[in-house]
Amino acid sequence: MENVNQRIAWLISEKYDGNRSKFAREVGITPAYAAQIYSGERIPSDRTISDISRECGVNRVWLETGVGEPFQPKDKREELKAVFADVLSGRQSEKNAFIEAVAQLPDDVFPVLVKSW
Numbered sequence: 001m002e003n004v005n006q007r008i009a010w011l012i013s014e015k016y017d018g019n020r021s022k023f024a025r026e027v028g029i030t031p032a033y034a035a036q037i038y039s040g041e042r043i044p045s046d047r048t049i050s051d052i053s054r055e056c057g058v059n060r061v062w063l064e065t066g067v068g069e070p071f072q073p074k075d076k077r078e079e080l081k082a083v084f085a086d087v088l089s090g091r092q093s094e095k096n097a098f099i100e101a102v103a104q105l106p107d108d109v110f111p112v113l114v115k116s117w
Contacts, residue, residue: 005040007063008052011070012038015056027055 001007012034016023024034028051036042044052053060062068074082087096105113 001066003040004044004049004064005037007066007070008044009038009040011052011056011058011063023056027051 001010012018012020012023016026020034020038021031024031027034027048029048033042033048037044037048049060049063052058053063057072058070059068059072062070083095083099086093087099
């Protein structure tokens, strides 16, 4: 990815499954502007880059230069928030089903589970 537009296009594809309207809503820009950035027709302003970095959790240095990792590493608390937000979203997955099953266990089972790790 050679330029900021290509990195934003990658971000839209990866994080928003290519949905430019959803990306635009989250960042606070018009869908038309998002499409122009995506296609390379317009270069995003510094403010838009800052908004994308903040709202999408993207490393601003990577967004502007391509140096470093796209996403800031999350601490354990942030990772847990993301996992439980996914569970609460109602999406069906084996991981979500497992977490829901564990959540229904009685409290006296947890010491036994922890010992077996």
